[in-house]
Amino acid sequence: MAHYFGALIRDLRDSYELRVGEPLTVAQLSIRTGYSPSMLGAIERGESLPESGLRVQSIDDALHADGQLKTLWPVVQRLGHCPIDDLASTTNRATESYRENGSSTLLHGDDMERRHLFQLATLGLLAQAPIFGAGEPIRQLLEQSLQTSEGHTIDDWEAVCAHHLYAVNNQPPAKVRDDLLVDLLAVQRSLANATPAQAGELHRITAWLSCLQGNLLTRLGEYGAARRWWTTARHAADASPDRDMQVWVRGSEAVFGLYTPRATESILLLSRKAQQLAGERVTPGLIGAVCAEAQALAVSGHREKALERLNRLHELAGRSVNRQEFGWNPGSMWFTTSWVHSFSGTSEAAREARDRAASSMGYQDQANVRLHEAIHLSNEGGHNEGLQLAAQVIATLEPTYLTHMILHTARMVLDTVPIEKRADLPALGDYRSALDAPVPN
Structure with a gap:
């Protein structure tokens, strides 16, 4: 857990410029938190942990982490330097004992504590999501007691992937995140008990779900985490036939x-x-x-x-x-x-493509197609009109549907405006206000 906690701090520091608009060096973080640069390095590598919740809060505030570190800290305190792989192994052993001895047998001591803390970490805090409100850990324990938790067929998993694909394309990304992560954990458990014949197909399912997770995290602007999930998706796909x-x-x-x-x-x-x-x-x-x-x-x-x-x-x-x-x-x-x-074609070709695309796309691509029109307008010399349209597209979206991918396209509209002409554009103020709108995460 210490390594996970340190990696999260490092990711938050690496992504600081993207999230806040200015870089944050280790030296600057040192000044803001009172830690030496060498101690911060040790924490990021998982070699050390902050000594108190107050110090965690100072790091959280300095990184603009919105409470992520503070929320995870109680679990990190309990699990310390115990590797997540060891916790998973402990969880699997406890589960097998539970199945072999029946539901009347209670788990005791460290095994019981680690099992439940591992579930707390993986199902809730690592996902930064309120999964407990839906009773997910209890449901999974019931599935284990019924010996059905590994009962998904490949057809079942195909349906799960199709469900998540539809959800990612049509629902707010923050709403989709919880269920997707739970199923990624479930397929990992299936892999742990799969036969060699089953493993290839489950690797394929893992690749699909990991790819969707990369898609989702890109929408949420968590680019470092998305990159790692894309890597996992490639590894899983390559392990499949x-x-x-x-x-x-x-x-x-x-x-x-x-x-x-x-x-x-x-x-x-x-x-x-x-x-x-x-x-x-x-x-x-x-x-x-x-x-x-x-x-x-x-x-x-x-x-x-x-x-x-x-x-x-x-x-x-x-x-x-x-x-x-x-x-x-x-x-x-x-x-x-x-x-x-929109970048290099004719107005007629761009208009036809926008009309044909918009009728069959999800909310994000529909918004981006309208922003393509704004880019094209500005490229054709209508800089103010392009900025106006971009601001309108952003303003008319429900906040929960405003993704970083939409904002990325909206910023490309301003890139088409020569720097020397920007100050004279009446729409610039509204455009910048629209892009400064907070994005749910």
């Missing part, structure tokens, strides 16, 4: 990387690796990878190359492909077309 899943994970990561601080070159590299892995087989993953490449080229000003990849995208989408696989939506092709033409 499903080449299409391997391609889809990489193509999806490339698409979502467009909305993070990643360099354009890294997105292009990831996209091209996915295309190389796909070969000649046309799948949603391949099409997603080409989408990412075309968008990255358009943003970086490579107009002709972006249009060439857009033509390739339309050619692939016109060929035989299982459009239902992984929730593939043909609107994704038109979304990319809207993006590319």
